[in-house]
Amino acid sequence: MEHASSGGFAVGWFTLALINAGLAQSKGRGGLNWWLLSLLLGPIATLLIVVMEPLGRGPSVPQ
Template sequence: MQIDWYRLALWLTLAFINLGFAQIKSMNARFWFLISLIIGPVATVLIVTKKKKRIIYSLHRIISKKLKDDNNS
């Protein structure tokens, strides 16, 4: 049995890219890295299309606080 090093390198690169996407979206990066090793490009689609209400809520809270601070000064 011969290992296809090119495909292995691409698969690992994709897993690391997914790890970065998961961190950006405040998701569990380790979990998504491991899932990416198993299902590869499907994990990328799931990460990119999954919406996090927490991110939207956090941004809304930060913007609201900034606007309130600007109005008080």
């Protein structure tokens, strides 16, 4: 029975990595790099993606 639960854990971890890759791409970052990083760091990578500012946008200055 232990084997079945570890398979579910792996599927969840892989799914989280895919979600992180999409999140990273939406913020202008490399999806493949973040997917690989997410495989190693999991939820910590999610936190990093969420708190980091999107790329390509400078500070907003009223005109």
